[in-house]
Structures are given as C-alpha cells and as structure tokens.
Amino acid sequence: MKRLCLIWLALLCVPLDALAEIRLRDDRGATLVLAQTPQRIVTLLPSLTESVCALGGCDRLVGTDRFSNSPARVLSLPKLGGLEDAQIERIVSMKPDVVLAGPSARVIDRLESLGLKVLVLESKTHADVKRTLHALGQLLDSPAAADAVWARIESAMSDATRRVPTAMRGKRVYFEVDATPYAAGAGSFIGETLARLGVANIIAPELGPFPRLNPEFVVKARPDIIIAAQSNLADMPKRPGWNALAALQQHRSCGFDVEHYELLIRPGPRMGEAALLLAECLAKLPERR
Amino acid sequence: MSAALQAQNVSVSLGGNRVLNDVSLALQPGWTVIVGPNGAGKSTLLRGLAGLQPLEAGRVLLRGKPLTAWSVRERAQQIAWLAQQGSATGELTVRQIVQLGRLPKLGLFAEPDARDQALVQLAMVAAECDAWPHRRLHELSGGERQRVLLARALAVDAPLLLLDEPTTHLDPPHQVALVRLFKRLARDRTVVSVLHDVPLALQANRLVVMQAGRIVSEGSVDDPAVHASLTAVFDHAIRIERFGDRFMALPNLD
Amino acid sequence: MSEAEHRARRHLAIGLCALTLLLALAGLAAGSEGWSISQTLALLNGPDGSLVVGQIRAPRTLGAWLTGALLGLAGAVAQGLFRNPLADPYLLGSASGAVLGVVLVLAATMLTGHGISLATADTIARIGLVGAAFAGALLGVTLTLALARGAHETTRLLLAGVVVGVLLGAVIDMVTTVAPDALRGKQAFLLGSTGFLGWGSCGLMAAGVAMALPLAWRLSRMLDALTLGEESAMSLGLALPRLRMAMVAALALATGMAVSQAGLIAFVGLVSPHLVRRFAPAAHGFTLVASAATGGVLLLAADVLARSLVAPQELPVGVLTAVLGGGYLLWLLHRRKIS
Numbered sequence: 001m002k003r004l005c006l007i008w009l010a011l012l013c014v015p016l017d018a019l020a021e022i023r024l025r026d027d028r029g030a031t032l033v034l035a036q037t038p039q040r041i042v043t044l045l046p047s048l049t050e051s052v053c054a055l056g057g058c059d060r061l062v063g064t065d066r067f068s069n070s071p072a073r074v075l076s077l078p079k080l081g082g083l084e085d086a087q088i089e090r091i092v093s094m095k096p097d098v099v100l101a102g103p104s105a106r107v108i109d110r111l112e113s114l115g116l117k118v119l120v121l122e123s124k125t126h127a128d129v130k131r132t133l134h135a136l137g138q139l140l141d142s143p144a145a146a147d148a149v150w151a152r153i154e155s156a157m158s159d160a161t162r163r164v165p166t167a168m169r170g171k172r173v174y175f176e177v178d179a180t181p182y183a184a185g186a187g188s189f190i191g192e193t194l195a196r197l198g199v200a201n202i203i204a205p206e207l208g209p210f211p212r213l214n215p216e217f218v219v220k221a222r223p224d225i226i227i228a229a230q231s232n233l234a235d236m237p238k239r240p241g242w243n244a245l246a247a248l249q250q251h252r253s254c255g256f257d258v259e260h261y262e263l264l265i266r267p268g269p270r271m272g273e274a275a276l277l278l279a280e281c282l283a284k285l286p287e288r289r
Numbered sequence: 290m291s292a293a294l295q296a297q298n299v300s301v302s303l304g305g306n307r308v309l310n311d312v313s314l315a316l317q318p319g320w321t322v323i324v325g326p327n328g329a330g331k332s333t334l335l336r337g338l339a340g341l342q343p344l345e346a347g348r349v350l351l352r353g354k355p356l357t358a359w360s361v362r363e364r365a366q367q368i369a370w371l372a373q374q375g376s377a378t379g380e381l382t383v384r385q386i387v388q389l390g391r392l393p394k395l396g397l398f399a400e401p402d403a404r405d406q407a408l409v410q411l412a413m414v415a416a417e418c419d420a421w422p423h424r425r426l427h428e429l430s431g432g433e434r435q436r437v438l439l440a441r442a443l444a445v446d447a448p449l450l451l452l453d454e455p456t457t458h459l460d461p462p463h464q465v466a467l468v469r470l471f472k473r474l475a476r477d478r479t480v481v482s483v484l485h486d487v488p489l490a491l492q493a494n495r496l497v498v499m500q501a502g503r504i505v506s507e508g509s510v511d512d513p514a515v516h517a518s519l520t521a522v523f524d525h526a527i528r529i530e531r532f533g534d535r536f537m538a539l540p541n542l543d
Numbered sequence: 544m545s546e547a548e549h550r551a552r553r554h555l556a557i558g559l560c561a562l563t564l565l566l567a568l569a570g571l572a573a574g575s576e577g578w579s580i581s582q583t584l585a586l587l588n589g590p591d592g593s594l595v596v597g598q599i600r601a602p603r604t605l606g607a608w609l610t611g612a613l614l615g616l617a618g619a620v621a622q623g624l625f626r627n628p629l630a631d632p633y634l635l636g637s638a639s640g641a642v643l644g645v646v647l648v649l650a651a652t653m654l655t656g657h658g659i660s661l662a663t664a665d666t667i668a669r670i671g672l673v674g675a676a677f678a679g680a681l682l683g684v685t686l687t688l689a690l691a692r693g694a695h696e697t698t699r700l701l702l703a704g705v706v707v708g709v710l711l712g713a714v715i716d717m718v719t720t721v722a723p724d725a726l727r728g729k730q731a732f733l734l735g736s737t738g739f740l741g742w743g744s745c746g747l748m749a750a751g752v753a754m755a756l757p758l759a760w761r762l763s764r765m766l767d768a769l770t771l772g773e774e775s776a777m778s779l780g781l782a783l784p785r786l787r788m789a790m791v792a793a794l795a796l797a798t799g800m801a802v803s804q805a806g807l808i809a810f811v812g813l814v815s816p817h818l819v820r821r822f823a824p825a826a827h828g829f830t831l832v833a834s835a836a837t838g839g840v841l842l843l844a845a846d847v848l849a850r851s852l853v854a855p856q857e858l859p860v861g862v863l864t865a866v867l868g869g870g871y872l873l874w875l876l877h878r879r880k881i882s
Binding site: 181211215244 | 742
C-alpha cells in the first residue's frame with residue numbers, strides 16, 4: 001500500500017508535458033529546448049532537407065533553401081534563398097517551430113534575435129552524419145527511424161564495398177571537388193567513403209578535409225584514378241602538364257553529371273547511394289595497361 | 290593693320306545663363322587687356338577666342354578663316370593659351386613641363402631639336418623659372434608654379450598669346466617683370482590677357498572693358514572714354530589718374 | 544633630365560631586372576614541396592623534370608609575370624588618363640564585363656528554358672571561360688564608351704564606368720539567381736588565380752603586351768600634356784577625344800587579356816605606378832614601361848609566395864597581392880605620401 005502511494009506521488013510530481021519536451025545540443029554547443037516535436041520546419045541546407053525527409057518528417061517541411069532538390073517532393077516547397085542570402089522576412093513569416101541550418105549561415109544570429117529557434121548541424125565526416133541523423137531523429141520524436149536510416153546507409157556501404165573489384169583495391173584516387181582545384185582529402189566524408197571502398201587517397205589526412213591544392217601536386221602524385229564532375233574532367237587535359245597523367249590518357253576516370261555529382265558531395269542519408277555510385281564506376285574502369 | 294583674331298557676334302550660355310551676349314571684338318597687335326567686374330564674361334570671351342569654349346552663336350576668325358576651319362594642331366601653333374586655374378598635377382619636372390609647350394610643333398612623336406631646346410630655355414628665363422629646372426611641380430610655391438606654367442605658354446612661340454589671369458600668385462617684383470615681358474612681346478605679337486588688377490591693366494596698349502556679358506568700351510589705354518567706362522563698371526570705386534606718360538588707378542575713398 | 548633622375552631610373556631598371564631574374568628562378572623552384580632548390584635539382588635529374596618544371600612551373604612563372612605586367616601597364620594608363628592616383632584598371636566596366644562573361648558560360652546549360660535557346664547555350668559554352676571573359680571585358684568598356692558618348696570628357700567617362708559596373712553587376716546577380724551553380728565559379732574568378740597558366744596563356748598574354756605596350760608608350764606624351772589640365776592639353780593641339788579613345792583601347796586590351804587568363808587580381812594595377820613614382824618619378828614614357836615591369840615583379844612575387852607558404856596547398860594569389868600591395872598603400876597613407 002505504502003509503495004503504491006509513493007509511486008502515485010512520484011507520478012504526480014512529474015509534469016506530464018515535460019515528457020514531450022525536446023532538449024537538443026547543436027554543433028555550436030547551444031542547447032535547444034522545444035515544448036514538443038516541431039510541426040513546422042525550415043531547412044537551409046540540402047543534406048538536412050534530405051535527412052528530415054528520410055526520417056519521415058517531409059510533411060513537416062514548410063520551406064527549404066534554393067539548393068535543396070531531393071527528394072522530388074521538396075521542389076514544390078517555397079525556396080528561401082541560399083546560405084548567404086536567406087530571405088529572413090519570408091522565413092519569419094512562415095512561423096517555423098525550428099530552423100535547421102549549417103554553421104556558415106550568416107542568418108543564424110539574425111533569426112535567433114527575431115525569436116526563432118535555430119538548430120545548427122554540421123556533417124564533415126561519417127560520424128558527423130550519424131550524429132546528425134540521431135539528433136534529427138530525436139527532434140522528430142522518432143529515434144528509431146534514425147537507426148533505420150543509418151542501418152540502410154551501412155548496408156549500402158558494405159554492398160558497395162563488395163562490388164569494387166579486387167584489382168581496384170589500394171589504387172590511389174584523386175577526387176576533385178572544385179576546379180580551383182579543391183580536392184577531397186582522406187579526412188572528409190568523401191574520403192572516408194573511398195577508404196571504405198578500399199581505395200587510397202593521394203591527399204594525406206594532415207592536409208585537412210578539403211585542401212586547395214597546387215595543381216603541380218596532382219601531376220607529381222600520378223593518381224591511378226580521377227573522380228570529378230564531368231565538365232571539369234573534360235577540361236583537365238587542357239591544364240598545363242595534366243595531359244601527361246596516365247589516368248586521363250587511359251580514361252581511368254569517373255565523371256559525373258550535375259545530378260549525380262550533387263549526390264556524391266552531400267553528407268546526408270544518400271551516402272549509401274553515393275558509395276554504390278562510386279563502386280559502380282570503379283567496377284567499370286579499364287584495367288591498367 | 291588687320292586683326293589676327295576676331296570674334297563676330299559671339300554668344301555663350303553656361304548653365305542656362307547668358308554669359309556672353311552678341312560680342313564682337315577685333316584684336317589688334319600689341320598688348321590688350323580685358324577688364325571688368327566678376328561675372329562680366331572676360332574668361333569666357335578669352336576661351337571662346339582660343340577655341341576652347343563652344344559657342345551658342347557667332348564665330349571666331351583666325352587670320353580671316355573661321356576657327357573651325359583650322360586643324361587643332363595648326364590652331365595650337367597660332368594661339369598659345371594659359372589657363373586661369375593652375376590645375377596641373379603629376380611628376381613632371383619644370384623643364385619637362387615647359388617643354389610641353391613645343392607639342393604643337395613637335396606633335397606626339399618628334400624629338401625636340403636644338404632650336405626647341407633654345408626656345409624652352411628662353412621661355413624659362415623670360416618667366417624667371419630657369420634657376421631650378423629639375424624640381425617637380427608639387428615642390429614649388431604658388432608663384433613659382435605660375436611662372437612655370439607661363440613659361441610653358443611662352444615656349445609655344447605662337448604669334449597670339451591668350452593668358453587668363455597670368456599674374457595670379459605673383460608678388461610685385463614678378464608682376465613687374467611680367468609687364469615688361471608683355472610690353473616687349475607686344476612689339477611683334479598679339480598678347481591678350483584677362484586681368485583683375487586694374488593698375489597693371491593700365492600698363493597695356495589697349496583695354497577692352499566688359500560688363501554683364503557685353504563689351505562696354507574698347508580702345509587705347511590713353512582714351513578718356515575708356516577710362517570713363519572703366520570707372521563706371523567698377524561703380525566708381527576707383528579713380529584713374531595720369532602719372533607722367535602713364536596711368537594709375539587709385540581707390541576712390543570719397 | 545637631371546643626373547639624379549638618370550641615376551634613379553638606372554637603379555630602378557637594374558633593380559627590376561635583378562628581381563625579375565631572382566623571382567623567375569624562385570618560381571622554377573617553388574612547387575608542391577614548397578620552396579626548395581635541392582628538390583628542384585633532384586626533379587630535373589629525374590623523369591618528371593621536363594614535365595613539372597618545363598610544363599607547369601616555367602609557364603606559370605612567366606604567366607604570372609606577364610599578367611602582372613599587363614595589369615601594371617593598365618594601372619599606369621588609368622592613373623594618367625584620369626589624373627587620379629587611386630584609379631585602377633577596372634574602372635571602365637572591364638571587370639564587371641569579364642565576370643558577366645564568365646558567369647554566362649558557367650550558367651549556359653542551366654539558362655536554357657529561361658530565355659536562351661539550346662543552340663545559344665551551346666555556343667556560349669564553347670567559347671570557353673577565357674574567351675568569354677575577354678569578350679566581356681571589351682564589351683564592358685564599349686558600353687562605357689557608348690554611355691559616355693565617346694571619350695570627350697573624363698568625368699563623363701568615369702561616371703559611365705561606374706554606371707556600367709552597377710548595371711552589369713545587376714545582370715550578373717540575376718543570372719546567378721537563376722543558375723546558382725555559377726556562383727562558385729564566379730567567386731573563384733573574383734579572387735583570381737595563376738594556377739593554370741600554361742604556354743598557351745603565356746603566348747596570348749605576350750601578344751597582349753606586344754600590342755598594348757607600344758601603343759600606350761607611343762602616346763605617352765599625351766598623358767604628360769594632360770597633367771596640365773584638359774583645356775591646356777587641348778590648346779597644345781592634341782586631338783584629345785581620339786587620343787583618349789586609343790588609350791582606352793590599350794587599357795581595355797591589357798586589362799581584358801589579364802583578366803581573362805587570371806581572373807580579377809586586385810591591387811597590382813593600383814600599386815605598381817605608385818611604386819615607380821616612389822623610386823623614379825618621371826614622365827609617362829618611362830612610367831608606363833616601368834609600371835609594367837613592376838607589376839610583373841609584384842604578381843610574380845605573390846605567386847611564388849602563394850605556392851611556397853603552405854605547400855602542397857596554395858593560398859589565393861589575390862590575397863597575397865592585397866597583402867603586399869595593400870600593405871604598401873597603408874604605409875604610404877601613414878607617411879602621407881600619396882600626392
């Protein structure tokens with residue numbers, strides 16, 4: 001009897017709606033408190049848009065940034081500008097419960113000062129992506145979905161790894177992110193995927209995730225395989241000294257059109273698909289002559 | 290003697306205001322000074338005569354031919370011009386600036402010969418700026434700068450010299466030297482200057498008195514009618530007195 | 544010319560030659576291992592030597608010098624033409640024109656369906672970034688001249704340049720709104736880069752120097768006369784509108800060529816004439832040529848540093864020219880020596 005009374009008292013002491021409260025720590029170290037799971041969400045980063053939809057929260061999106069284009073249903077949502085020029089008035093007028101953004105969005109301070117709640121999530125590595133998915137799962141009050149999405153990514157990665165021919169293992173890859181040139185280093189999520197697929201990176205981890213290179217470095221490094229956007233790949237032989245690269249001469253290169261290239265460079269739920277895409281290309285490459 | 294340069298019914302409007310109103314003037318050889326109160330249109334007339342001011346009506350004849358019929362280069366060899374405001378900038382030395390006066394003859398490409406160098410040297414001596422040929426413009430005082438720009442105009446060696454306020458910044462000794470120079474040049478050239486300074490103006494051969502865009506009176510510096518106009522346009526603030534064989538202007542304190 | 548001026552010129556000329564030689568050698572030794580003579584010699588003895596040194600480092604070194612020379616010349620012409628020590632080569636709309644050309648090429652495929660046909664987009668994409676930047680620069684200057692109705696008045700020309708810059712900037716923003724993929728390429732172009740200058744680029748730029756430098760030098764006396772003021776220059780028999788047009792053409796050619804190869808590199812055109820004036824003030828004939836040589840040295844130094852400081856990574860060369868050139872300007876301001 002006494003035990004029952006104690007349990008009753010304990011239950012009464014716990015405010016019921018606190019059970020629905022969501023408390024999250026974002027990548028700035030700031031703590032976000034929401035009374036309940038948000039019903040109106042604005043995202044300002046394509047990978048965050050994809051993550052929210054993969055976790056089943058697509059219906060709750062009221063607006064995205066202009067670059068978000070996946071899945072197809074977000075194309076009809078209002079576009080609210082980019083990272084540098086987000087349309088603050090419009091965002092505020094949509095009365096979102098939370099705004100999801102990457103760390104370089106200038107608008108974060110402005111939006112917060114206008115009373116909006118902003119969650120900043122950055123994904124530079126695979127571990128970051130997993131963390132982000134779980135944070136968003138918690139936000140959407142469906143933590144199990146996060147596990148499911150991550151499991152899908154993992155299984156796709158393993159599948160992709162199996163598809164890479166043994167002859168390709170250990171081959172040295174140059175993954176170009178931008179024509180300046182900026183490359184994807186071993187420490188970036190792209191680099192981690194490539195490592196998972198069993199290929200090496202000509203960029204050592206000490207150089208950081210996305211170093212801006214002296215083009216001479218690539219020529220001296222003589223990568224076995226070159227991966228880049230199709231348009232950049234087509235221009236590479238014209239760069240001084242690059243036509244001597246065997247990878248270009250023998251077409252041991254993977255060029256991706258805009259749509260598929262976007263898939264490769266987004267650290268989100270489609271990382272598994274990205275790995276499969278890379279594996280497919282690696283499998284089709286001609287043997288070294 | 291025929292007039293080398295003459296204005297015929299010239300009118301000019303600047304910013305909606307009539308600055309010159311149907312002005313006709315035939316410049317005689319010798320030294321002529323254009324005088325008058327502020328806003329009379331003196332500089333505008335001089336610039337019109339030099340071909341630097343677009344005319345609303347009328348024309349200017351150089352040696353009987355309209356200015357527009359002359360090429361820019363031929364005109365430059367006939368008329369030497371000194372601007373009112375010294376807006377000169379840059380790194381050139383005194384000598385390099387004076388040497389620019391030979392441009393009408395040399396053009397952009399020819400190198401100066403011995404005669405050109407001699408003319409440059411003479412111009413610098415006449416304008417009293419030959420002592421420091423390698424100094425740069427920004428190192429000079431206002432008066433020194435004015436003498437250099439004047440030397441540049443003299444170096445053109447043109448039969449017509451049109452000078453807008455040549456005595457600006459000059460102190461009395463240099464002003465006097467300039468007057469002597471003009472009188473000397475006036476013997477075989479036509480020198481026309483706009484001057485604010487009435488006592489200096491009275492040392493010229495001829496006066497042109499202007500007011501409100503028109504020529505009120507014109508004639509020899511001895512002419513009493515010209516004197517009367519001169520005192521009238523200045524609201525009788527000055528009095529002209531004879532002093533030996535020359536004239537003086539005094540402030541009228543009555 | 545005084546003995547002192549002769550001496551100053553001689554010293555500057557010798558200094559520039561020496562610096563050029565030193566920096567050229569440094570350029571050959573600067574690569575993805577940083578700056579190292581021993582590594583370079585090892586490289587030359589190995590199989591990669593002619594490729595890395597001959598095909599990458601050598602043309603990049605020469606190209607950086609040529610780009611700097613074009614910009615230095617253009618800066619000296621601009622400062623003489625506008626009689627303003629703060630004038631730079633990008634004043635007459637050449638910069639915004641070049642950026643517009645680049646952005647159109649980058650956005651060509653995305654713009655189909657938004658007002659341009661597939662065929663037009665294809666043509667634009669085929670012209671390539673270099674051609675589009677050059678054409679754009681010339682177009683920008685032509686627009687400025689048209690707006691100012693010829694090169695009759697300097698103030699009108701300057702104002703027209705500002706207006707064209709703003710107008711073209713608006714068009715650029717419109718294009719990048721419709722085709723946001725072009726934004727990254729635009730940012731890269733704005734910062735400038737000497738990274739991919741090969742022998743072809745060097746050939747084109749050398750041709751640019753061969754055309755613009757003699758033209759400007761021959762007409763340099765006009766710039767001297769302009770220091771007296773526009774009316775006085777006119778009174779000296781100079782057909783100013785035509786001569787100004789010729790100078791603007793030289794300016795557009797030099798700037799367009801430099802910008803199309805290396806993007807919008809800042810400060811080189813602005814600072815080079817100041818450096819020349821500081822060490823050997825002279826009439827424009829000397830100043831134009833010396834500014835070209837100084838610009839070459841300045842950009843080459845920036846390029847060598849960009850390659851050496853964080854190898855195998857690279858700093859944007861525009862940042863280093865800003866540091867070198869801007870730093871010098873700050874120092875000048877501090878000493879209040881800007882005349």
